[in-house]
Amino acid sequence: MATDIEGIKSVTLETIYDTPEGKLIQSCIQCGTCAGACPHGEYMDYPPRRIIKMLQHGLIEKVFETDSMLKCVNCYACMVKCPREIHLTEVILQLVKEQTIIRLPAVPPELQKALENNYRYGNPMGESGRKRANWVTTSSVPVRILSQNPEPVDVLWFVESYPSYHPRGQDTCRALAKILNALEIDFAILGNEEKSAGECGMLSYESGLAEALVDYNMSVFAKYKFNKMITTDPHALDAFNYRYKLYDFGYEAQHAILFIMQYHDRLKPLLKKTLGYSVTYHDSCCLGRHNKFYDEPRQLLQLIPGIKLVEMVHNRLNSICCGGGGGGMWLDTYFKSQNMERLSDIRVKEAIETGADILAVACPYEIPRFEDALKVAGYDKKIAVKDIVELVSESMED
Amino acid sequence: MNFIVFLKMVPDVIEELKIAGDGKSLDSDWLRMKLNECDEHAVEEAIILKEKTGGKVTVIALDAMELDDALFSALAKGADKAVKITGNLQNIHSPAVAEIYAKYLKDNCLIDNKTLILSGSQAIDDIEGEMIYFLAELLNLPVYGVVTSVSYNSDKNDLTIMKEFSGGIRGEFEVEIPSVLGIQAAENPPRYIPIAKIRAIMKTSTIEEIEIPEDGLTEKIAIDKLFESEVSGRAEMLEGSPEEISAKLIEIFTVKGII
Numbered sequence: 211m212a213t214d215i216e217g218i219k220s221v222t223l224e225t226i227y228d229t230p231e232g233k234l235i236q237s238c239i240q241c242g243t244c245a246g247a248c249p250h251g252e253y254m255d256y257p258p259r260r261i262i263k264m265l266q267h268g269l270i271e272k273v274f275e276t277d278s279m280l281k282c283v284n285c286y287a288c289m290v291k292c293p294r295e296i297h298l299t300e301v302i303l304q305l306v307k308e309q310t311i312i313r314l315p316a317v318p319p320e321l322q323k324a325l326e327n328n329y330r331y332g333n334p335m336g337e338s339g340r341k342r343a344n345w346v347t348t349s350s351v352p353v354r355i356l357s358q359n360p361e362p363v364d365v366l367w368f369v370e371s372y373p374s375y376h377p378r379g380q381d382t383c384r385a386l387a388k389i390l391n392a393l394e395i396d397f398a399i400l401g402n403e404e405k406s407a408g409e410c411g412m413l414s415y416e417s418g419l420a421e422a423l424v425d426y427n428m429s430v431f432a433k434y435k436f437n438k439m440i441t442t443d444p445h446a447l448d449a450f451n452y453r454y455k456l457y458d459f460g461y462e463a464q465h466a467i468l469f470i471m472q473y474h475d476r477l478k479p480l481l482k483k484t485l486g487y488s489v490t491y492h493d494s495c496c497l498g499r500h501n502k503f504y505d506e507p508r509q510l511l512q513l514i515p516g517i518k519l520v521e522m523v524h525n526r527l528n529s530i531c532c533g534g535g536g537g538g539m540w541l542d543t544y545f546k547s548q549n550m551e552r553l554s555d556i557r558v559k560e561a562i563e564t565g566a567d568i569l570a571v572a573c574p575y576e577i578p579r580f581e582d583a584l585k586v587a588g589y590d591k592k593i594a595v596k597d598i599v600e601l602v603s604e605s606m607e608d
Numbered sequence: 609m610n611f612i613v614f615l616k617m618v619p620d621v622i623e624e625l626k627i628a629g630d631g632k633s634l635d636s637d638w639l640r641m642k643l644n645e646c647d648e649h650a651v652e653e654a655i656i657l658k659e660k661t662g663g664k665v666t667v668i669a670l671d672a673m674e675l676d677d678a679l680f681s682a683l684a685k686g687a688d689k690a691v692k693i694t695g696n697l698q699n700i701h702s703p704a705v706a707e708i709y710a711k712y713l714k715d716n717c718l719i720d721n722k723t724l725i726l727s728g729s730q731a732i733d734d735i736e737g738e739m740i741y742f743l744a745e746l747l748n749l750p751v752y753g754v755v756t757s758v759s760y761n762s763d764k765n766d767l768t769i770m771k772e773f774s775g776g777i778r779g780e781f782e783v784e785i786p787s788v789l790g791i792q793a794a795e796n797p798p799r800y801i802p803i804a805k806i807r808a809i810m811k812t813s814t815i816e817e818i819e820i821p822e823d824g825l826t827e828k829i830a831i832d833k834l835f836e837s838e839v840s841g842r843a844e845m846l847e848g849s850p851e852e853i854s855a856k857l858i859e860i861f862t863v864k865g866i867i
Binding site for chain 2: 416
């Protein structure tokens with residue numbers, strides 16, 4: 211179901227029927243699987259099925275008058291279930307979303323601030339760009355910053371905003387630095403030159419913001435020589451592998467977990483400490499449903515001595531979104547005002563039911579979202595949320 | 609109606625501010641500038657009024673780092689004209705800024721009964737919001753600061769405004785036109801403009817540049833010294849059981865004469 215990315219670059223809702231994508235949309239049988247699969251479908255005036263119907267009848271303008279697409283969290287649940295393989299999340303919903311954002315009488319303030327911050331500061335939280343690499347000073351191993359040492363490097367690690375600034379995201383950074391160092395990987399980061407990859411800009415959907423960030427980051431990449439790019443953020447991964455390629459990005463970015471798994475023979479002897487945790491793994495939407503990396507994170511967890519893996523009711527293809535995608539990270543207050551239950555609250559209930567000690571994740575949005583949700587549920591002392599690389603790093607301690 | 613909005617760039621406090629070697633100014637190496645928040649509201653209010661009554665919005669500012677971004681953003685929101693005043697404009701403060709604006713207005717704009725002048729009611733480096741009062745004095749116009757609502761009465765060609773006072777008191781005024789308003793908050797929060805639109809405006813619009821020489825300004829303010837806030841004392845944390853803490857609190861309040 212790979213999308214012809216070149217083909218969709220200039221597609222608009224007016225021209226969509228001139229593309230193969232348009233033929234797919236015309237083939238919709240209105241089965242409603244998408245609306246049923248959508249975690250926010252019941253709250254939308256126009257869930258995906260109705261959006262397609264409105265588009266077919268030339269009534270799409272009516273959809274823009276509602277906030278339906280603001281409620282889309284880009285979780286790919288509708289897209290992977292569609293029997294006609296229509297690229298709902300990748301193409302049509304994004305186009306509708308962009309028009310929704312442009313025509314809304316008022317963009318919810320938290321989302322507006324995040325988008326404006328991303329444009330001005332290169333991160334959604336509005337932190338100073340000069341502090342992006344501050345976490346490096348707390349790393350137990352050296353982390354090379356390319357602007358200070360621009361020699362060619364094998365692996366460029368794109369850190370991204372939440373790992374750079376969020377205190378728990380920085381834990382993930384320190385853990386990954388330790389692992390890469392132990393595996394003797396030649397790696398470096400962009401440091402303060404890096405700005406948000408812009409995936410949430412694109413999927414929020416704000417194509418102008420996305421382009422501004424793509425243009426900027428591409429100009430920084432052009433300054434340095436590197437062979438591979440890795441990231442711990444599945445959203446950045448998607449930005450590079452699906453969008454930056456439209457702008458001649460010549461690499462296949464790799465998620466850090468898949469990168470580490472390539473070295474599992476070298477890694478295994480380093481994992482000396484038995485952890486003795488019962489762990490449940492949450493498949494993130496981008497890494498799981500969108501890129502189908504279901505096995506690799508579980509295989510990495512099982513390399514760690516003493517880890518017992520238990521599954522939540524919804525797992526792999528059926529995993530429930532944390533609610534952070536598609537701008538949802540900055541719409542919690544808005545969703546609450548619409549009396550919508552937070553998806554992260556729903557998801558942690560499933561984690562609690564497994565009886566696991568650890569809720570393992572592989573996406574930087576999920577740590578703050580699930581930690582908050584566990585506090586709401588009163589389980590924050592009973593279950594810890596950990597990025598998989600944090601667990602790997604913990605097992606490397608003596 | 610002709611809406612003229614004066615904007616000001618202020619230091620962005622997201623960045624750490626450092627005092628320069630002269631001890632009187634901020635180190636420009638560390639400085640990023642952004643549009644003063646109240647001025648953003650002034651732009652928004654002007655555009656809302658224009659949408660209701662028709663007319664033209666002109667935004668005007670003294671040259672500063674990152675000013676172009678702020679002016680293009682105002683154009684993208686609906687302003688019709690953007691003017692950048694250049695010249696040797698280092699280290700000038702509200703009285704001189706008002707003189708420059710007054711000079712610009714006298715040379716370039718007709719101030720008639722269809723002209724409304726707006727600006728933010730204060731800024732982080734002008735907490736008293738003096739600029740509008742100096743400007744109104746020079747133009748001999750009525751002035752109202754800390755304005756939180758403006759509506760136009762077409763039958764009388766005047767305005768009804770709400771002005772905030774301290775202590776939670778608000779006053780409603782009928783205001784003649786022309787006049788000068790210092791906007792505290794617009795009717796709606798400043799709107800979101802898709803970045804694509806700002807980028808398009810940057811390619812298609814121009815900012816008018818006008819040089820106004822600094823000479824002849826009667827600067828009435830000079831900064832002697834800039835320094836970081838001094839620590840006067842630290843908070844004391846009370847420890848113990850709730851009963852012990854409340855007993856200590858009562859003791860402290862009694863000693864201080866609060867109860």
